[in-house]
Amino acid sequence: MTRAIITGVAGFIGSHLSEELLKRDYTVIGIDNFDHWYDPDTKYKNLEHSLAHHSFELIKDDIRTINFSSLFEEGDTVFHLAARPGVQDSWGNGFLDNVEINIYGTQRIFEAGLETNVRRVAFASSSSIYGSTAKDEGRQIQPISPYGVSKAACEQLATVYHERGLSLVPLRYFTVYGPRQRPDMAMNRLFRASLPGSYRFPLRGDGTQSREFTFVNDVVEATIRAGFHLDISSLEAFDIGGGISASLNDVIQMIQEITGSQPRIDNFPLPPGDPQVTMASTQNTKEALEWQASxxxxxxxxxxxxxxxxxLVPSA
Ligand SMILES: NC(=O)c1ccc[n+]([C@@H]2O[C@H](COP(=O)([O-])OP(=O)(O)OC[C@H]3O[C@@H](n4cnc5c(N)ncnc54)[C@H](O)[C@@H]3O)[C@@H](O)[C@H]2O)c1
Known part of the structure; x- marks a missing residue:
């Protein structure tokens, strides 16, 4: 049985990836430390289906300390998704987690992957590495948040380890949404603010900021193709974007139509670190992965x- 190792398996994207790989008859070894950044019970619930599957093994451990060299086997395919996500929490002391989990955790995986001769490491990068430039042909790696810097650093590490012979695929995910979306993300919050209860959505800025939104199943398909099917020896990063640009105001309108009630909203100024526009450039992704979001x-x-x-239990 072909082994897939997934870090961050209990999270939003990792849990969907695990289920899909199990459906396709892979053996999945999932690692997660169930940190308290959001409710660990939510993460256990995310894993319900995987845990019931005979080809799934869960290792509750931390990517900063686990001995990857004794876990990885030659020929394994590693999907590295564990991270401290969230732009706003990366300011101030929050950056320490970005450094330790995102950068150091990633370097440990690359080091062990090289040592044990894994087939490939496909890993979650982010549209955040582009900062305000993810909108046109002039896109560059120019993060405007500490989180974006941490993901850009992971990509720099990838060039170093690729040079030494490790097969690596950076996947630049653009705002992912769908079932199990993290509770800090806008759509999850907007739905909660529309359902009965007193939770109010903190709208930062005037709602005209637009994002390229990518449905989680589409992200999973691209990730599997990058891990298992991509035939490439050079190091190439891929934008994983849903092909849909919409403003937050558009999303608020749609959520209102779906739920039949207007979200409760409080207005705040636009915080630093959030670009006005993100837009993916997916031409090379379409060609190399034969993938397009649908x-x-x-x-x-x-x-x-x-x-x-x-x-949902409506929150206060
Ligand atoms: N969701 C998005 O829109 C989005 C966009 C761009 C990039 N990404 C990246 O995709 C990946 C997955 O994101 P997500 O939205 O599913 O986040 P998530 O927080 O739901 O999942 C991350 C998982 O990693 C685990 N984790 C955190 N620190 C760990 C550690 N030290 N050791 C082991 N496990 C640890 C967490 O417990 C969590 O289950 C992350 O790398 C994130 O930066 C996500």
């Missing part, structure tokens, strides 16, 4: 709503 924003939001509706 989920419309309204369909994706609807499926996120259905999965949230029955589980």
């Amino acid at each position: 989920t419309s924003l309204i369909d994706g939001l609807h499926s996120q709503y259905l999965s949230l509706r029955d589980n």
Whole structure:
């Protein structure tokens, strides 16, 4: 059985990736430390289906300390998703977690991957590395948040370890949404602010900021192709974007249509670190991965709503 190792397996994207790989008959070894950045119970719930599968093994451990060299085997494919995400939490002392989890944790995986001769490490980078330049042909690696810097540093590490012979694929995810979306992310919050309860959505800026939104199943498909099917020896990074640009105001409007009620909103100024626009450039992704996102924003939001509706305890 072909082994897939997933770090951050209990998270939003990792748990979907695990389920899909199990469906395709891979053996999945998942690592997660269930940190308290958001509720660990939510993460256990994310893993419900994987845990019930005979080809799944969960290792509850920390990527900063686990002995990867004794875990990885020659020929393994590693999907490295564990990180401290979230732009706003990366300011101030929050950057220490970005350094230790995102940068150091990633370097440990690359080092052990090289030593044990794994097949490939496909890892989660982010649109945040582009800062305000992710909108046109002039895109550059120019982060405007400490989180973006941490992901750019991971890509720099990739060039170093690729040079030494490790097969690596950086995947620059653009705002991912869908069932199990992290509770700090805008759509999850907007749905909560629309459902009965007193939770209010903190709208930062005037809502005209736009994002390229990518449905989680599309992200999973691209990630699997990058890990298992991509035939490449050079180091190439791929934008994983859903092909849908919408403003936050557009999303608010759609969520209102789906839930039938207006989200409760408080207004705040735009914080530093959030670009006005993000837009993916997916030509090389389409060609190399033979992949194109196929989920419309309204369909994706609807499926996120259905999965949230029955589980949500309205929060104060
Ligand atoms: N969700 C998005 O829109 C998005 C966009 C761009 C990039 N990304 C990247 O994709 C990856 C997955 O994001 P997500 O939204 O699923 O986040 P998530 O927080 O839901 O998942 C991350 C998982 O990693 C685990 N983790 C954190 N620190 C760990 C450690 N030290 N050791 C072991 N496990 C640890 C967490 O417990 C969590 O389950 C991250 O690398 C993130 O930076 C996500």
